[in-house]
Structure formats: structure tokens, C-alpha cells
Amino acid sequence: xxxxxxxxxxxxxxxxxxxxxxxxxxxxxxxxxxxxxxxxxxxxxxxxxxxxxxxxxxxxxxxxxxxxxxxxxxxxxxxxxxxxxxxxxxxxx
Numbered sequence: 001x002x003x004x005x006x007x008x009x010x011x012x013x014x015x016x017x018x019x020x021x022x023x024x025x026x027x028x029x030x031x032x033x034x035x036x037x038x039x040x041x042x043x044x045x046x047x048x049x050x051x052x053x054x055x056x057x058x059x060x061x062x063x064x065x066x067x068x069x070x071x072x073x074x075x076x077x078x079x080x081x082x083x084x085x086x087x088x089x090x091x092x093x
């Protein structure tokens with residue numbers, strides 16, 4: 001069993017409220033869950049309305065597949081027009 005995990009640091013430009021942040025983050029989390037069948041949670045900077053840190057996890061039976069899914073998640077988030085991907089870290093356990 002292999003666990004792919006990814007920590008995504010996101011910037012939400014032009015956002016001025018926590019309510020606006022929640023809408024953007026919830027939408028992104030739902031799209032990631034539906035498209036890649038991953039677990040997603042906001043893990044840091046919960047009170048910062050212009051920054052979000054998401055944790056993403058995926059369990060599979062091969063290291064290669066875990067790495068492939070995490071790479072696809074990063075590419076998907078990076079292509080989103082509502083946010084900027086500031087940094088990310090992928091780990092396969």
C-alpha cells in the first residue's frame with residue numbers, strides 16, 4: 001500500500017472576506033474529490049482570507065500511480081484561474 005500526499009499553498013487574489021475564501025476553497029476541494037477521488041482538507045491559514053493551504057491524500061497499490069495522481073492534482077490546481085499555486089510538496093509513503 002502506498003499513500004500519496006500533497007501540501008498545496010494557494011493564494012486567492014482579490015478576495016476580501018473569509019466567506020469569499022470559503023466559496024473558492026470549497027469549490028476547489030469538491031472538484032478535486034470528484035475528478036481524482038482524493039481526500040482533501042484545508043489544513044493551515046484558516047483565518048487568512050487571501051491564503052489557503054490544502055492537504056491532499058490518495059491511497060493506491062503502486063508508488064507510480066500515487067505519484068501520477070499527485071502530479072495531476074498539482075497540474076489541475078495550477079491551471080485554475082481563480083487561484084495561484086504558490087508552492088507544493090509531494091510525498092509518497
